[in-house]
């Protein structure tokens with residue numbers, strides 16, 4: 001139960017719903033009891049008067065009495081109907097308050113979790129898989145909702161019904177009451193056990209279903225590879241195996257599931273049987289009336305559902321508690337290691353890497369091995385080097401996606417961690433190596449989080465950024481232009497088109513510092529030189545870090561770093577590095593001759 005304490009702040013927030021819910025539960029139960037009493041009165045009346053009626057046989061008055069009799073019984077029937085209607089009305093309001101409350105809590109909890117997700121560091125996302133994160137916010141939250149709504153509602157119902165009815169019963173006859181109540185605890189306990197088994201098997205089905213879904217999903221996204229390799233039959237075989245598992249588990253659930261209702265009916269039937277038997281004996285002894293038996297049968301029927309619910313509620317609470325525990329694990333997870341200081345971002349002179357060392361995991365391989373370099377404000381620094389030499393890692397560290405393991409990154413002599421993270425990132429735009437576009441319009445992918453309220457001329461800025469990234473004419477060629485949907489819902493773009501949209505996304509933010517990680521790798525040399533000539537205006541007055549494999553993209557930079565295995569092997573301007581006749585010069589010659597061969 002302990003993990004569920006996390007919810008108490010929500011219960012406090014929505015306590016009005018809770019109180020009204022309690023009032024409605026009590027009222028609906030009260031109006032459930034009245035019909036039972038009406039039935040007893042009617043029964044006893046019939047019994048008392050039937051003798052009198054027989055005595056009057058042959059008299060005129062017998063006819064008259066019969067009419068009055070029928071009239072009174074009709075009145076009772078209407079009364080019972082009205083009571084039940086009122087009870088139904090209150091039950092409606094009970095759900096309207098308690099179930100509505102649980103929906104509010106569900107909404108708040110989902111928002112809380114999603115907000116938390118956004119603040120967690122990248123390291124967290126490497127540790128946890130996507131399916132798990134999804135399950136927390138969907139499945140686990142809905143289990144918690146079952147607790148905060150239905151479970152609480154049925155518990156309130158159980159308590160008020162039990163108190164009211166058992167009190168009524170005891171006031172009639174104590175011994176008879178005890179007899180009648182005997183089967184009910186068995187009902188609760190057995191429902192609880194059956195339910196636990198049902199839950200365990202449903203979980204197994206659920207996990208098999210998600211395995212099946214993942215498999216199908218992957219086969220859709222990888223359909224081109226599957227067809228190209230002609231492995232459809234093998235895929236089908238694997239699918240059948242997964243599907244078979246699913247079937248087996250579903251069947252095993254069906255076996256227990258079908259036990260649930262018969263078991264409930266058996267125990268309810270048993271209660272009724274005992275009521276009639278023990279009641280009959282008591283009537284013979286004269287300790288209760290016939291009407292009491294009828295009344296008790298209704299009571300027993302009213303009690304069975306809450307007692308069934310007790311077993312059910314217990315397992316809901318257990319599951320909710322386990323789910324909330326998993327949610328809490330995430331909610332108490334340490335937030336980004338570098339939410340940083342409070343200083344607003346300021347940049348006047350230079351960015352300095354001071355003996356920066358870095359490993360992705362605590363005892364992992366050192367990826368950067370003591371980097372020292374300075375990037376002056378307004379200048380362009382280029383990094384070139386073989387794959388895996390640590391170029392992207394430099395960009396990740398500068399964007400503060402990770403923190404350095406040793407050494408420091410300084411801006412005007414101030415450690416970057418001292419700046420408030422949001423202010424820091426506002427001044428920086430990063431084009432990552434692996435392009436990511438959302439299933440949305442091209443316009444929204446470029447504007448990305450900027451709204452027309454903040455920036456009135458957003459349309460012009462997006463078009464301008466797209467022009468700079470040499471993708472404007474491609475976009476306007478689409479029938480729907482900037483409104484074209486991309487991704488799952490829309491068209492597919494080529495690798496180079498995606499890269500240029502991703503570049504436009506960075507340019508539209510008009511950043512002070514621009515980080516470009518291999519952002520032209522998928523465009524042809526003609527487009528590349530077009531973009532590079534646009535860059536001359538883009539880079540003006542900006543501080544730029546550009547990463548590339550191609551000499552053509554870096555040769556205009558004020559300073560070029562040639563990286564090898566996490567260290568800087570060579571550094572200088574293009575002319576200086578050429579004069580050095582080292583690795584850079586060799587790379588230049590190689591790429592030049594390749595370009596020459598391609599003509």
Ligand SMILES: Nc1ncnc2c1ncn2[C@@H]1O[C@H](COP(=O)(O)OP(=O)(O)OP(=O)(O)O)[C@@H](O)[C@H]1O
Nearest residue numbers: 360367385386387388389390391392393394433518
């Ligand atoms: N998220 C990560 N977790 C663990 N190791 C990583 C991670 N990203 C990169 N690495 C490792 O760090 C090293 C440097 O990677 P990095 O991405 O910086 O290389 P790169 O120079 O950008 O290469 P490329 O030119 O192929 O983009 C590689 O050996 C890589 O395996």
Ligand SMILES: [Mg+2]
Nearest residue numbers: 391392393433
């Ligand atoms: Mg890289």
